[in-house]
Amino acid sequence: MDAGLMRTRVGAARVGELATADAAGRPHVVPVCFALDGDTIVTAVDAKPKTTTTGLRRLANVRAQPAASLLVHHYDDDDWTRLWWVRVDGTAEVVDRGPVRDDAVALLVAKYAQYRAEPPPGAVIHVAIRQWRGWQWTGP
């Protein structure tokens, strides 16, 4: 999949799946709202009700192991020729406060109406994209 199409699809996606790993290398995956900004992905631990464990796990993982991977994909049960996915791999950082965090929240608020009503109150995860990978059905 060409670079422009990967970028368009990630930019347009409303939800992705963020994979992180803990210090022992055990993977973890959670759905996230996110925004693409150049070669950066930002996502926040937002105010959607969640368990403490859920909210903190991804932050603890990123602090222990900065490699992270975000997947965006389309599934169509009736027609597998329409399937595609794009994955960005990068280096993640937890940003608790300051302009990088505030800019990330501004991007999220601009993208999601729900965030305008209630902006993410806490830390953001900032992922510097190192690699784009994409796949789509291209025939047997």
Place this chain on the structure above:
Amino acid sequence: MDAGLMRTRVGAARVGELATADAAGRPHVVPVCFALDGDTIVTAVDAKPKTTTTGLRRLANVRAQPAASLLVHHYDDDDWTRLWWVRVDGTAEVVDRGPVRDDAVALLVAKYAQYRAEPPPGAVIHVAIRQWRGWQWTGP
């Protein structure tokens, strides 16, 4: 989310996101078709056209680091109160041949019409579920 509902949702899901990690603990995530069988998830590297890298990465990861995590979720851009996810964490194994592999392929063929036309030809990943986690919107 109660155990029965988590099981129902994972059993009914047509696609999930499988997170693995490599020997260095770097996460990887890919959409997968899968089947739930008791406390086991099975998925195959199927015949959908893919790069060699894509097909082999998850297998190499599982061989290096048996921890794996499968996410199933529902996203609704208009109504975040409908969001839910279920994640199963477990111990994965690559099974190249034999009755475990053949039983897994039979489950996948039973679940997906596309696999009836072209059964997955290769290895399967067998995940023994160690932990179920679920979340759904429960109000602010």
